[in-house]
Structures are given as structure tokens and as C-alpha cells.
Amino acid sequence: MSDDPRPGKRNAIRAQNETLILQAAEKVFAEAGFGGATMQLIADVAGLPKANLHYYFATKEELYRRVVQNIFEIWLQAAEAMDGAETPAEGIGAYIEAKMDISRRHPNGSKVWASEVMHGAPVIQDYLETTLRDWTAGRAALIQRWIDEGRMAPISPQHLLYMLWATTQHYADFSHQIETLNGGKPLTDAQWREATESVKSMILRGIGAA
Structure with missing residues (x-):
């Protein structure tokens, strides 16, 4: 086994650069859309030479699809709380908590997804017709099982x-509107907890699962 630390260092640098690029791409795509974004602008926001972007992502579309895939995979992980739950209150409640936390931590990713879908999903339609459709069918079947068991309305x-x-x-896609109505300030930790508990309470009571 080689004691050369350079491969590990190179991997760390690669991971760091990819993270910088993806964070910058999320921001630029959220603000400018796919058509308005450029690789040069993303490079500028990331603080990296444009050549670095093309080293990691050959085209703007490849980078865009990666951004969209990332937010969707994060949402998929949030749904894992539903799969192992015995009751809808437990499963859907945990799912709401996870999704609210994602809206707080990844607002730009959510905005990119929303903009793409509102424009007819010109880049990720194949993703909607496969991964999203299959995921939705699986979660719908779980909810239907809870209904059949009499655990919810x-x-x-x-x-x-x-x-x-x-x-x-909504808390991600319309964050500017929420901040405006909050006196021009982002929600505090306490306000996020209040929002999450309010959403949980209203939905769980509404479906007879509270």
C-alpha cells in the first residue's frame, strides 16, 4: 500500500471544488434560470476559473441536471421517514419536519426545481416520467394502506x-415574500419551529391522523 497522501488530497480538493460549483450553480440557476445562466457567471460566483467548471461538468446542461438531481435526492431521503413508520402521524409528521428543514437549508435548489417544472420541464422531463413517477406511486400506496387500515381519513x-x-x-420558493411579511428579515429558529409545528398540526388534523 502506498503512503503517498497526494491521491487523498486530490480527492478532497475535487470534492471541495464540486461543492463550490454546485452551490454557485444553485444560486445562479435559481436567480437567472437555465437560459439566463452562463458557465462564466457560475464560475465567477464560485470563485473558480471557468476552465475548472468544464473539467468537472462538460456542459451547462450537465451541471443543471446535477443540481436538479441533488435536490431531488435530498427530498427522497426525507421520505425515508415515512417508509418505516407504523402510523401516518409518525410518518407524515416526520416527512413534514424533514421537508421544512430542507426548505430552510436548500432554498435555491427548490427554486431551481420549481422554475424548471413551471416551464414545462424542458431539461428534466425524463426524470419526472421515471424517478418521480415511481416514487410518487410508492408513497401513494403507503398512504392508501394507512387509509385501508383506518388510521386516517x-x-x-x-x-x-x-x-x-x-x-x-412554499417556504423556499417564496422565501422573499415570507421575509417581506416578516419585517424584511429571515425567519428565526423559533419562527421556523413554529411554522413546522403549525404545518404539521393543520395537515395531520385535517387528514384525521393527529
Whole structure:
């Protein structure tokens, strides 16, 4: 085994640069959209030479798809709380908490996803027709099982999921509006906790799972 530390150092530098690029790309795509964003602008925001971006991501579309994939994978991880839960109160409650936390930590990623879908998903339509469709079918089946077991009200699983997405992602996609109504300031830790508990209470009571 080689004691040469350079491969490990190179891997660390690569990971650091990828993180910088993806964070910058999230911000630029969220603000300018896919059409308005340029690799040069993303490089400037990341503080890296443009050549570095092309070393990690050959095209703007490849980088864009990676940004979209990242936020979706984070959302998928949030749904794991539902899969192992015995009751809808436990599973959906934990899912709401996770999604609200993601909206707080990754607002730009959520904005990129929302803008892409509102424009007809010209870049990620294939992703919607495969990964998202399969995921939604699986979660809807779980919710239907809870309904069949009498653990919650007989409602449409699909429309419940749409409501969960719309409500939790509102805090990311419309963060400027929320901050404006909050006196021009971001929500504090206490306000985020209040928002999360309010959303949980309203939804769980509404579906008869509180």
C-alpha cells in the first residue's frame, strides 16, 4: 500500500471544488434560470476559473441536471421517514419536519426545481416520467394502506402529496415574500419551529391522523 497522501488530497480538493460549483450553480440557476445562466457567471460566483467548471461538468446542461438531481435526492431521503413508520402521524409528521428543514437549508435548489417544472420541464422531463413517477406511486400506496387500515381519513393520496410538497416548498420558493411579511428579515429558529409545528398540526388534523 502506498503512503503517498497526494491521491487523498486530490480527492478532497475535487470534492471541495464540486461543492463550490454546485452551490454557485444553485444560486445562479435559481436567480437567472437555465437560459439566463452562463458557465462564466457560475464560475465567477464560485470563485473558480471557468476552465475548472468544464473539467468537472462538460456542459451547462450537465451541471443543471446535477443540481436538479441533488435536490431531488435530498427530498427522497426525507421520505425515508415515512417508509418505516407504523402510523401516518409518525410518518407524515416526520416527512413534514424533514421537508421544512430542507426548505430552510436548500432554498435555491427548490427554486431551481420549481422554475424548471413551471416551464414545462424542458431539461428534466425524463426524470419526472421515471424517478418521480415511481416514487410518487410508492408513497401513494403507503398512504392508501394507512387509509385501508383506518388510521386516517379516506382522502386522495396523490392530492395529499401535492399539498405536502406545495406547503413545505412554499417556504423556499417564496422565501422573499415570507421575509417581506416578516419585517424584511429571515425567519428565526423559533419562527421556523413554529411554522413546522403549525404545518404539521393543520395537515395531520385535517387528514384525521393527529
